[in-house]
Amino acid sequence: MSTSDEMSAFVRVVDLGSFARAAEDLRVTPSALSKIVSRLEDRLGVRLLTRTTRRLALTSEGALYLERAREVLDLIERADADISSFRGxxxxxxxxxxxxxxxxxxxxxxxxxxxxxxxxxxxxxxxxxxxxxxxxxxxxxxxxxxxxxxxxxxxxxxxxxRRLVCAAPSYLQRCGIPRSASDLQRHNCLALSGQSPPTTWPLASDDGVVAFPPKGTFACDNVGMLFDMAVAGHGIVRLADFVVGKAVADGQLVEILADINRSDSxxxxxxxxxxxxxxxxxxxxxxxxxxxxxxxxxxxxxxxxxxx
CATH class of the missing domain: 3.40.190.10 (Periplasmic binding protein-like II)
Structure with a gap:
């Protein structure tokens, strides 16, 4: 039996929690499977499992071997799949x-x-x-x-x-539509936090392009959460069209400030x-x-x- 077969047998025993269930899954007898794991332990010179009448428990060496065995078996599976995939x-x-x-x-x-x-x-x-x-x-x-x-x-x-500035129709009905960077100061802007340097929104003004710092009652380092907050009508966001494009097309969000939003590609x-x-x-x-x-x-x- 190859080393990878021994690894597979050991991993299956651990995953199913008993030699009997693993043996049935692998279509061998429980005694044969027990001998396979014992040979593996003898070859390694350490005990991998503690056996009792009620349960199996991993030793510290067994936990480490389990982690490494999963990695090796995963690599073997990937290699087989990668090579066989070229045939069809x-x-x-x-x-x-x-x-x-x-x-x-x-x-x-x-x-x-x-x-x-x-x-x-x-x-x-x-x-x-x-x-x-x-x-x-x-x-x-x-x-x-x-x-x-x-x-x-x-x-x-x-x-x-590109990045779009947008908000839900419910928010715009309740709070009005901003037309300029100065208008935005009166609005609840949902900011992406945890960025270095802090995120700013480049907006055109009479003085050129200004780096507007979005401020409001909520900031988050998770883009998905910012999206959900905007769709729920809690404020204005500036996110990539890869994220908000479908919501804009479906009417969940409305693009605003398109004429002054200076979004590079x-x-x-x-x-x-x-x-x-x-x-x-x-x-x-x-x-x-x-x-x-x-x-x-x-x-x-x-x-x-x-x-x-």
């Missing part, structure tokens, strides 16, 4: 990390369409607004609004857009570990998202889904 349709698990706002307003619609087109794939999506270490956290693709990357990452631009990037960039499922997802974001044929898979 893409298949296997795709681990994606995205900011919350983009995921909730765009990936929410794009991922089901992707899975419908490539039914042998699966997606594990994690959401964080901080920039993660893609290699350390074993992500296949990280989607962000910043192209910054280390030497171990490949960077690909998915789309270009912004880009959306995919950051991919070099070792995974050539994976077929990674490539087809990147191609799909580029099509989706730029109004291509991918959107035809889900009529009515638009990011704006």
């Amino acid at each position: 349709k893409p298949k296997g698990l795709l681990r994606i990390n995205s900011s919350t706002g983009f995921a909730r307003q765009t990936l929410l619609h794009a991922i089901p369409a992707f899975l419908a087109r490539f039914p042998e794939t699966a997606v594990d999506l994690t959401l964080t607004d901080r920039l993660i270490d893609a290699v350390a956290e074993q992500a296949d693709i990280v989607i962000r609004g910043s192209p910054s990357a280390g030497s171990d990452l490949v960077v690909r631009k998915l789309a270009e857009g 912004i880009s959306l990037w995919a950051l991919v570990p070099k070792g995974r960039f050539r994976s077929q499922r990674v490539q087809v997802f990147l191609d799909f998202m580029e099509e989706w974001l730029n109004g291509g044929s991918s959107r035809d898979a889900e009529p009515g889904d638009r990011t704006g």
Whole structure:
């Protein structure tokens, strides 16, 4: 029996909590499975499991081995899927990390369409607004609004857009529509916090472009939360059209100050570990998202889904 088979047997015992259930799942006898784990412990020279009549418990060495075994088995699965995928349709698990706002307003619609087109794939999506270490956290693709990357990452631009100033119709009916930067001082502006330097909104005025500091009763470091607060009618936001575009198109939000909002073009990037960039499922997802974001044929898979 290979080392990977021993690892798989050990992990299954831990996951199912008993030799009997794991043996049934692996289609071997409980005594045979017990011998496999015992041989593994003998080879390693440590006890991995504490066995009692009622339960199994990991030793400290067993907990460490379990973590490493999962990593090794995951790499083997990825390698097999990557190589086999070149013989036909893409298949296997795709681990994606995205900011919350983009995921909730765009990936929410794009991922089901992707899975419908490539039914042998699966997606594990994690959401964080901080920039993660893609290699350390074993992500296949990280989607962000910043192209910054280390030497171990490949960077690909998915789309270009701009930032919109917008608010819900209910807020504008209640508080009025601001026409200038000075008008905004009387409004509740929902600010993105935790930025260095602090976020400002570039707005044209009689004195040129001013860096307006948004102030109000609520600030948050989570774009998705700011979006939800704006849609609920609690204030004005300035967010990327990748996030608010669909809500504007659907009438949940109204773009304002379009004539004075000075938004340079912004880009959306995919950051991919070099070792995974050539994976077929990674490539087809990147191609799909580029099509989706730029109004291509991918959107035809889900009529009515638009990011704006």
